[in-house]
Amino acid sequence: xxxxxxxxxxxxxxxxxxxxxxxxxxxxxxxxxxxxxxxxxxxxxxxxxxxxxxxxxxxxxxxxxxxxxxxxxxxxxxxxxxxxxxxxxxxxxxxxxxxxxxxxxxxxxxxxxxxxxxxxxxxxxxxxxxxxxxxxxxxxxxxxxxxxxxxxxxxxxxxxxxxxxxxxxxxxxxxxxxxxxxxxxxxxxxxxxxxxxxxxxxxxxxxxxxxxxxxxxxxxxxxxxxxxxxxxxxxxxxxxx
Amino acid sequence: xxxxxxxxxxxxxxxxxxxxxxxxxxxxxxxxxxxxxxxxxxxxxxxxxxxxxxxxxxxxxxxxxxxxxxxxxxxxxxxxxxxxxxxxxxxxxxxxxxxxxxxxxxxxxxxxxxxxxxxxxxxxxxxxxx
Numbered sequence: 001x002x003x004x005x006x007x008x009x010x011x012x013x014x015x016x017x018x019x020x021x022x023x024x025x026x027x028x029x030x031x032x033x034x035x036x037x038x039x040x041x042x043x044x045x046x047x048x049x050x051x052x053x054x055x056x057x058x059x060x061x062x063x064x065x066x067x068x069x070x071x072x073x074x075x076x077x078x079x080x081x082x083x084x085x086x087x088x089x090x091x092x093x094x095x096x097x098x099x100x101x102x103x104x105x106x107x108x109x110x111x112x113x114x115x116x117x118x119x120x121x122x123x124x125x126x127x128x129x130x131x132x133x134x135x136x137x138x139x140x141x142x143x144x145x146x147x148x149x150x151x152x153x154x155x156x157x158x159x160x161x162x163x164x165x166x167x168x169x170x171x172x173x174x175x176x177x178x179x180x181x182x183x184x185x186x187x188x189x190x191x192x193x194x195x196x197x198x199x200x201x202x203x204x205x206x207x208x209x210x211x212x213x214x215x216x217x218x219x220x221x222x223x224x225x226x227x228x229x230x231x232x233x234x235x236x237x238x239x240x241x
Numbered sequence: 242x243x244x245x246x247x248x249x250x251x252x253x254x255x256x257x258x259x260x261x262x263x264x265x266x267x268x269x270x271x272x273x274x275x276x277x278x279x280x281x282x283x284x285x286x287x288x289x290x291x292x293x294x295x296x297x298x299x300x301x302x303x304x305x306x307x308x309x310x311x312x313x314x315x316x317x318x319x320x321x322x323x324x325x326x327x328x329x330x331x332x333x334x335x336x337x338x339x340x341x342x343x344x345x346x347x348x349x350x351x352x353x354x355x356x357x358x359x360x361x362x363x364x365x366x367x368x369x370x371x
Contacts, residue, residue, distance in 0.1 A: 029331065033297060037330035040352035041255055047357050048263070078353050 028084070035081045043074045083207060096239045097131030098122075099160050099169055106139035107158075115153030122160045127238045129169055130215070135236075138208045138219075142173045142232055145205075149177025149230060167238050172222065174231040180224040188221060212236075246288065247364060249273045250280040250312060251295040251328070256352065260293055260328075260360075267361045269368065277312055284316065289323050291367050292316060296329040296336060310340055317345040324367050328352055 046067055050057055057064050100122045112118050129135070146156045154176040163170050180188070189206050209219050216237040224230040247269050251257045257273040264271045272287070274280035277298045284292065296309040313325045325345050327337065330352040340346045348363050 033329075033331035035330075036351075036353040037253060037256065040330060040355055041259060043353075044259060044355050044357055048259075051358060081353075 096128035146175035
């Protein structure tokens, strides 16, 4: 894969790209607005139905079940548009920064307990990447997943190296947690539909993959074994002026 | 007993119908407007105690239409006795904050998770106080 340079998003450096991203943000904003309005309408009508036909809903369990499914699905869509808006509805800005800085921030945010040994193996003199809030979120998501797989303690090893041949930085996240069975692995990068939020940010791996691919990077599961642990690999394009 | 008067301003007819249905069933006299121009015409000739105003009335391709915030500003200058409740499907915190700070806005509802009972109750309380 050819090296991809990610220029700074300052308008004076790349006005055309800045205008394109601003237009995209506006477009996304309009779509989110429309979706929220439509979903909100569905939810409101269901609530009105419950209020005005409360006796009927009480007596008809099938009707009550269907209404609950509609409400639950609508809530999930709203949650998705919320994440989408937060992630993409503002022009993304970022500055060149070392991966170590981003990882340190992500680790701090995920608050590893004392029972987990954290090893951060970062070589010296690594090239910078473009640091964005979304990228820190991706790293934090991976740290949080690893920590949640080790409720009784363990080890989280994060190592960074440059893949010279492909001009990329590769960051691996390896834990000694409970690992994942094959049926979970198969749907790992599927859209994350759940109202249960992980430590308050609710990001799913599907979002992380979509975001990384949008900046020329990637995420893959290297291996996972039940009772042994899990290892993910994130690859990022290098920043070059 | 004379019913107090509410004006609902929203460019989407499904939302105008839904909010009107809720308030009419609660016994409140409602009117609706589908654009800011229509809203200001109705507010000029009529007397409303509450205006439910959708923030994003502006169509990006219709430069002659003004947004919900402009209606709020107009009310503050011209019909200060009319209280405004903002609704939106895209809550931009700074827009809502500025609208509250400028005065005349008494409440806000996000269309994505609006609670019909709470909405009706809120309008009722404002009407009782005015």
